[in-house]
Amino acid sequence: MLKKRKLGRGVAVVGAGMSRFGMFKDMDSKDLFVEAFREMLLSVDKGVDPNEIEALYLGNFSNDFFMHQAHWAPIISDLIGVTPKPATRTEGACASSALSFREGVFAIASGFYDMVLVGGVEEMSKCSTAEVAEGLALATVPYEGKVGFTFPGVFGVIGTSYFAKYGASREHLMNVTIKSHNNAPLNPKAQIPYSVRDLMNAKIERIKQKGRPLPQWKDEKDFLRDPSANPVVAWPMNLYDCCPISDGASCMLLVAEDIAKNFTDKPLYVAGIGQGSGRGFHAAKSLTSFEATINAAEEAYGMSGLKPEDIQFAEVHDCFSIAEIIHTEDLGFFKPGEGYKAVEEGLTRLDGPKPINTSGGLKSKGHPVGATGTSQLFEVWKQLRNEAGKRQVPNKNLRFGAAHNLGGTGGTCTFTILERR
Amino acid sequence: MEERNFSDISYEQYLNENKLMGSRCKKCGVLYTPPRALCIKCYSSEMEWVEMKGDGKLSAFTCIAVGPPFMIDEGYDRNHLYCVGVVELDEGTRVDARIEGVDTNKPDTIKVGMPVSVEFLHRGEGEELMTYLAFKPA
Ligand SMILES: [Zn+2]
Numbered sequence: 001m002l003k004k005r006k007l008g009r010g011v012a013v014v015g016a017g018m019s020r021f022g023m024f025k026d027m028d029s030k031d032l033f034v035e036a037f038r039e040m041l042l043s044v045d046k047g048v049d050p051n052e053i054e055a056l057y058l059g060n061f062s063n064d065f066f067m068h069q070a071h072w073a074p075i076i077s078d079l080i081g082v083t084p085k086p087a088t089r090t091e092g093a094c095a096s097s098a099l100s101f102r103e104g105v106f107a108i109a110s111g112f113y114d115m116v117l118v119g120g121v122e123e124m125s126k127c128s129t130a131e132v133a134e135g136l137a138l139a140t141v142p143y144e145g146k147v148g149f150t151f152p153g154v155f156g157v158i159g160t161s162y163f164a165k166y167g168a169s170r171e172h173l174m175n176v177t178i179k180s181h182n183n184a185p186l187n188p189k190a191q192i193p194y195s196v197r198d199l200m201n202a203k204i205e206r207i208k209q210k211g212r213p214l215p216q217w218k219d220e221k222d223f224l225r226d227p228s229a230n231p232v233v234a235w236p237m238n239l240y241d242c243c244p245i246s247d248g249a250s251c252m253l254l255v256a257e258d259i260a261k262n263f264t265d266k267p268l269y270v271a272g273i274g275q276g277s278g279r280g281f282h283a284a285k286s287l288t289s290f291e292a293t294i295n296a297a298e299e300a301y302g303m304s305g306l307k308p309e310d311i312q313f314a315e316v317h318d319c320f321s322i323a324e325i326i327h328t329e330d331l332g333f334f335k336p337g338e339g340y341k342a343v344e345e346g347l348t349r350l351d352g353p354k355p356i357n358t359s360g361g362l363k364s365k366g367h368p369v370g371a372t373g374t375s376q377l378f379e380v381w382k383q384l385r386n387e388a389g390k391r392q393v394p395n396k397n398l399r400f401g402a403a404h405n406l407g408g409t410g411g412t413c414t415f416t417i418l419e420r421r
Numbered sequence: 422m423e424e425r426n427f428s429d430i431s432y433e434q435y436l437n438e439n440k441l442m443g444s445r446c447k448k449c450g451v452l453y454t455p456p457r458a459l460c461i462k463c464y465s466s467e468m469e470w471v472e473m474k475g476d477g478k479l480s481a482f483t484c485i486a487v488g489p490p491f492m493i494d495e496g497y498d499r500n501h502l503y504c505v506g507v508v509e510l511d512e513g514t515r516v517d518a519r520i521e522g523v524d525t526n527k528p529d530t531i532k533v534g535m536p537v538s539v540e541f542l543h544r545g546e547g548e549e550l551m552t553y554l555a556f557k558p559a
Contacts, residue, residue: 129487130487130490130493133487133489134489134490137489141517142429143455143516143517144517145489146517146553147505147517147518147519147553147554148485148488148489148491148492148503148505148519148553149483149485149505149517150485150487150488150489152483152485152487153483153485153505154483156482156483156484156485157481157482157483157505157506157507158481159483160481160482160483160506160533161480161481161507161533163533164481164533164534231486231499232484232486232499232502233485233486233487234483234484234485234486234487235483235484235485235486235502235525235528236483236528237483280517281480281481281507281515281517282454282455282507282514282515282516282517283515287480287481287507
């Protein structure tokens with residue numbers, strides 16, 4: 001059922017910034033957020049006085065665990081000169097900054113503020129891989145964590161369930177990985193700016209230098225089939241099905257619609273905004289769908305009056321390859337059980353009819369969890385304003401783009417549609 | 422036994438006693454595993470304990486190479502994968518569980534839909550006793 005909810009007044013995005021994503025020894029959360037904030041200021045075409053920012057909403061999942069430091073909103077607020085104005089942290093696991101965006105939208109729509117900064121930050125790379133896995137597992141459902149489920153394991157279960165139901169296989173997951181990695185070299189901020197073929201060739205080069213026998217990989221898929229190159233993490237999720245460990249920050253400047261043109265001639269408008277909650281496998285409606293996404297989509301489509309076919313491109317939360325397929329079905333882009341075929345047919349490529357994850361996606365752009373939501377919207381901002389450079393969607397008349405963000409194992413999902421008028 | 426709270430703590434105590442228990446709403450009849458104290462269909466709090474037979478089928482699974490510390494302590498690693506999955510019980514509800522008695526090196530041989538039956542994996546003793554819910558091919 002589509003719900004016809006409306007904002008109290010319109011909200012526009014007039015600036016956006018994103019740090020590079022990666023593993024940075026010499027930069028911490030504060031440095032990364034400043035990098036994103038400075039880019040945001042420069043992105044406001046007619047300029048903005050940062051003193052006009054009335055409040056900060058900051059997404060952060062678990063720097064508490066990763067960095068042993070909590071309470072990040074006032075830390076960041078001071079850093080960018082917002083103190084003593086309100087600074088609020090939002091937490092929805094990997095969807096934390098999509099929630100900050102949403103809270104910012106509501107704060108303006110209510111009429112209380114005219115300008116707020118929303119964003120997110122996460123710093124994960126100072127932890128070992130095992131520590132990161134433990135930290136992320138804090139966001140699984142208790143019954144799952146208790147019997148030994150990891151994050152990749154949860155998506156492994158979704159994978160075997162999907163395979164059994166629709167006849168897909170690991171070969172189809174490889175199409176997702178190859179497609180997303182083809183976009184990454186076109187994104188200067190991507191953590192892994194290489195195609196799978198580049199990565200394969202680099203591996204062959206390293207093997208050559210060590211004087212070891214050369215592998216006989218015919219193509220990228222052959223490379224991905226080889227467990228020595230692409231080992232199992234949680235079958236059927238192998239290494240190349242999983243996003244990397246990342247540090248990063250992102251932010252956006254939101255203003256009331258009626259003052260948007262004071263800042264830019266090309267503002268984006270919030271056309272639809274939705275959120276939903278989900279639950280563990282024991283109670284979920286389906287093992288091949290996220291009910292939180294479906295609720296978020298219903299809210300966003302209902303508010304905007306748009307249909308899935310109106311969304312010209314989207315960032316979706318591909319923390320694992322199977323997840324991208326599921327989301328494109330839950331969001332209505334493809335019918336249930338047909339998402340994997342759409343990837344195989346090239347429909348989601350940059351030059352396809354429904355480009356998905358033009359940024360390279362979480363898989364190759366990186367996934368500093370608390371920063372991901374607004375970084376996905378950053379990509380939508382770039383594309384809709386025709387500023388995405390080499391990865392610009394080759395459609396001259398882009399009007400609607402969207403971002404889907406998933407937290408934990410589907411406990412929190414959001415769907416946000418931006419519009420260029 | 423009817424005295425126990427309909428809680429995760431009780432659920433785990435029952436597992437220690439080799440019992441897989443759910444709760445059923447006395448008002449509308451919906452069954453829940455793990456147990457709930459509040460029926461989310463009719464919002465009644467009048468629940469009763471029901472023991473599950475322990476038979477079901479495997480709805481989905483994964484074989485994990487990189488596990489959490491407590492699984493690593495049990496000897497699992499990249500060369501010794503463990504299987505966890507979701508089991509749909511004959512009574513119609515689902516539970517998360519470890520899946521034993523399958524070849525985790527050959528995940529293709531583990532079949533979604535295969536019949537499984539319950540097993541209780543006890544670890545530690547006395548106050549430290551805890552039990553993993555597990556299933557093995559029936
Ligand atoms: Zn009831």
